[in-house]
Structures are given as C-alpha cells and as structure tokens.
Amino acid sequence: MNHTSLSAAEHDAITDAAAQWCLRLQAEDCTAAERLAFEQWLTAHPLHLQEYQAMVDIWQTADHLPRTFPDNVVPLPQRRRGTWQRFATAAAIALVTLPAGAWIGWEQGWLPNSYQYLESSEHLSRVVLSDGSEVELNLNTELRFTNYKDERRVTLIKGEAFFKVSHDSQHPFVVHAANGWTRVTGTQFNVWKYDDQVKVTLVEGSVLVSSDGKASDSSYRLGPGMQASYRAGDYEPHLDQTYSQDNSLAWRNGKLILDNQSLAQALPMINRYLDKPLQLADTSTGSIRISGIYNTSEIKRLVSTLPKVLPVYLTQNKSGNMVLNRISPPPAKG
Structure with a gap:
C-alpha cells in the first residue's frame, strides 16, 4: 500500500497513533512489551516512521512553544492539513510538559489528563x-x-x-x-x-x-x-x-464453559486463548457439537485432546495453523 492509496481518515489515524506513541514512550511505566509493539508498528508501513519522526521533531521544539496560545490556534486550515494536524497533535502532547498551558488542550477536548x-x-x-x-x-x-x-x-x-x-x-x-x-x-x-x-x-x-x-x-x-x-x-x-445459566462471565473464575455448541460457535471463544487460531476444514466439521468445562490457562491442551472426544482429526495447513477435519462415518450397509 502506497501513501496515495490511503484515505484522509487512514492518514489521520496514523498521525494520531504516532502522537500516542510519542506520548507513551515518554511515560515512566512504559513496558518492554509496549516498546516491542511500537517497533512492530513502526515497521508495519513506511508512513509510520515518517509520521513518528515528524512528531519527534515537533516534540524537540516544545521548549520553544509559547506558554499561552491564541484562540485561533485550534481550528486547522483546509490546506496542508497533514502538516498542521501533526503540529496541533504534537503541540497537545508538548503541553503535558508545560503546566501553564496544559489546560488548553484539556478544555478543547483533544488532550487527555x-x-x-x-x-x-x-x-x-x-x-x-x-x-x-x-x-x-x-x-x-x-x-x-x-x-x-x-x-x-x-x-x-x-x-x-x-x-x-x-x-x-x-x-x-x-x-x-x-x-x-x-x-x-x-x-x-x-x-x-x-x-x-x-x-x-x-x-x-x-x-x-x-x-x-x-x-x-x-x-x-x-x-x-x-x-x-x-x-x-x-x-x-x-x-x-441471556438466561440464568449463561456462561459468558465464567472466565472471571478462570473457566471456559461450552454447552452443546457447534465447533463453528466455539472456535472464536477457544481461539482467543491460542497463539495461532484453530481452523475448520469445512462447514460439516463446524456443525459438530462440543460441551465441557475447561481452564482458560490450559486451552492449548484442549486442541490436542479434541480428537479423543470428537469425531475429528488434526492436520496442519501451510500457514502452520492446526485444522480440524471431520471423520466421515462409514457408509450405511445396504
């Protein structure tokens, strides 16, 4: 995807994300996982690096920003929207370091406290x-x-x-x-x-x-x-x-409860605990029903046990995902 194929909303979303990363990386409680996520975001699209570098450049001028702003600084001009939006967003971030001006961003509703x-x-x-x-x-x-x-x-x-x-x-x-x-x-x-x-x-x-x-x-x-x-x-x-025995909140006790649900219905609930989603070979496999109470911390073990309790077997596709396949019943004797 090149820069010109992005819509205005997509470009704005990247600008906002760059601003949020610029803010988050300055926080004392920024974790190693967040920094890794930032590195992954940075390399996901060439425009990410460009927008982030622009934010850093503006951030570095924060000491030179005025401590009060005229009323007309908030509306953005129609031309050169991207550049001015970067400045306005980065200025909002910079205001975090300027106690005398921080209330402006808060009052305008574009700067969180x-x-x-x-x-x-x-x-x-x-x-x-x-x-x-x-x-x-x-x-x-x-x-x-x-x-x-x-x-x-x-x-x-x-x-x-x-x-x-x-x-x-x-x-x-x-x-x-x-x-x-x-x-x-x-x-x-x-x-x-x-x-x-x-x-x-x-x-x-x-x-x-x-x-x-x-x-x-x-x-x-x-x-x-x-x-x-x-x-x-x-x-x-x-x-x-919902009904009285609804199990949607069982996770708060570390449980996943499946109550006679089809595999097609159950897989989204199972997959959110897996590194790689389990897939269905076809709609026939998805119609097989499953019940049971499982520990959410042990869902990975559930995958290997499914062939022991259901008429299915496991294969692996080219992407490395495990695939559930239905075992066809033997043909009826004529």
Missing part, C-alpha cells in the same frame, strides 16, 4: 482506572484508557474485559471495540472481542451499543441480562436475552 495502557497475558488481572472505575482483564487482553473532558474513553484492542464503571452522569464512559462502541455513565458490563467479532453482556444498569460507530441515534439500549453482538461493518447489533 490521564492515559493508561493495560495488558494481561498469562494471568487474570484487576486494575482501578484513574477515574475510579474497576476493570478485570481476561488472558491475552489489551486496552487503552484515556480520560478526556467530554468522555472517558477505552479502546479494547483485543481480548475481554469486565467493567465496573464509576458513576458520572456528566462524563460518559465509552468502550470502542471493532467499529462499534458501548456508552455508559455508571454500570457493570462485559465486552468480548475476537478479530472483528464483539459481544457486550450487561450485568447491571443500562448501556447504549452501536455497531457502526455512528451517533447515539443509531444505538440500542440494553437492560440487565441482555447481550448485544456484532461484527465490524454490521449496520446494527444483534440483541439477545
């Missing part, structure tokens, strides 16, 4: 966010939290998280996952994300869910005991009423 990157790999974790909300992270989960003047914003990069949101009716809490979002002011709910699939389970209170990232007029309200699921690009989420 708090940023947290959370990650769990082999263990469940529980963290209190800077706004007082609590979040539990399932295995292999990553998310970002930024606190803006007009909203508290979470981006669920991958995995699953349970939120107990500190109530603030004037400061909504919004979780972005795939192309959609979940908006609350104070409640308890769970968000699961695998690739472009998302499922929101409400435990207490109410939430608004949108699958296409549009304004609140395209959202749907959930009450306690309801679920919303969608894929990136869906026009609207699919709504369900």
Whole structure:
C-alpha cells in the first residue's frame, strides 16, 4: 500500500497513533512489551516512521512553544492539513510538559489528563482506572484508557474485559471495540472481542451499543441480562436475552464453559486463548457439537485432546495453523 492509496481518515489515524506513541514512550511505566509493539508498528508501513519522526521533531521544539496560545490556534486550515494536524497533535502532547498551558488542550477536548495502557497475558488481572472505575482483564487482553473532558474513553484492542464503571452522569464512559462502541455513565458490563467479532453482556444498569460507530441515534439500549453482538461493518447489533445459566462471565473464575455448541460457535471463544487460531476444514466439521468445562490457562491442551472426544482429526495447513477435519462415518450397509 502506497501513501496515495490511503484515505484522509487512514492518514489521520496514523498521525494520531504516532502522537500516542510519542506520548507513551515518554511515560515512566512504559513496558518492554509496549516498546516491542511500537517497533512492530513502526515497521508495519513506511508512513509510520515518517509520521513518528515528524512528531519527534515537533516534540524537540516544545521548549520553544509559547506558554499561552491564541484562540485561533485550534481550528486547522483546509490546506496542508497533514502538516498542521501533526503540529496541533504534537503541540497537545508538548503541553503535558508545560503546566501553564496544559489546560488548553484539556478544555478543547483533544488532550487527555490521564492515559493508561493495560495488558494481561498469562494471568487474570484487576486494575482501578484513574477515574475510579474497576476493570478485570481476561488472558491475552489489551486496552487503552484515556480520560478526556467530554468522555472517558477505552479502546479494547483485543481480548475481554469486565467493567465496573464509576458513576458520572456528566462524563460518559465509552468502550470502542471493532467499529462499534458501548456508552455508559455508571454500570457493570462485559465486552468480548475476537478479530472483528464483539459481544457486550450487561450485568447491571443500562448501556447504549452501536455497531457502526455512528451517533447515539443509531444505538440500542440494553437492560440487565441482555447481550448485544456484532461484527465490524454490521449496520446494527444483534440483541439477545441471556438466561440464568449463561456462561459468558465464567472466565472471571478462570473457566471456559461450552454447552452443546457447534465447533463453528466455539472456535472464536477457544481461539482467543491460542497463539495461532484453530481452523475448520469445512462447514460439516463446524456443525459438530462440543460441551465441557475447561481452564482458560490450559486451552492449548484442549486442541490436542479434541480428537479423543470428537469425531475429528488434526492436520496442519501451510500457514502452520492446526485444522480440524471431520471423520466421515462409514457408509450405511445396504
């Protein structure tokens, strides 16, 4: 993909990502895993390095930035948008180091006063966010939290998280996952994300869910005991009423419970715990049903045991992924 093939939104997203990396790498609690992720991001596209170097150049001029800004500095001119957006974004970052001017970015709503990157790999974790909300992270989960003047914003990069949101009716809490979002002011709910699939389970209170990232007029309200699921690009989420024995939150106790589900339904829940996703040979294999209670920390062992409990055998494709194949029943005797 060359630079000219990128849309304005894609270019802006790269600029914003470069700004976030510039900010995050300055933090004292920046982890080795984050630095590795930054290196991977940097080499993923030539424009990433270009935008990041531009951010660093502007960052290095921070000492020369004025400590107060005129009112007309925020609107961006129509021409040379990319250059001016880089400056505006980097200036917002630079304001973090300028106490006398930091409030400008906060008041305009483009500079957060708090940023947290959370990650769990082999263990469940529980963290209190800077706004007082609590979040539990399932295995292999990553998310970002930024606190803006007009909203508290979470981006669920991958995995699953349970939120107990500190109530603030004037400061909504919004979780972005795939192309959609979940908006609350104070409640308890769970968000699961695998690739472009998302499922929101409400435990207490109410939430608004949108699958296409549009304004609140395209959202749907959930009450306690309801679920919303969608894929990136869906026009609207699919709504369900959960039942008393629903197992969506079993992960909080380290369990994955499969209750007579087809392999096609079960694989997304299994694959989120695997380094390489398990695949199905065909739709016939996907129709085989599976039940059982499994420890989430031992899902990798589940793959090797499936041929012992189901009519399947394992092969490996050219990409190194394990593939489930159905064992055809013997032909009926005539």
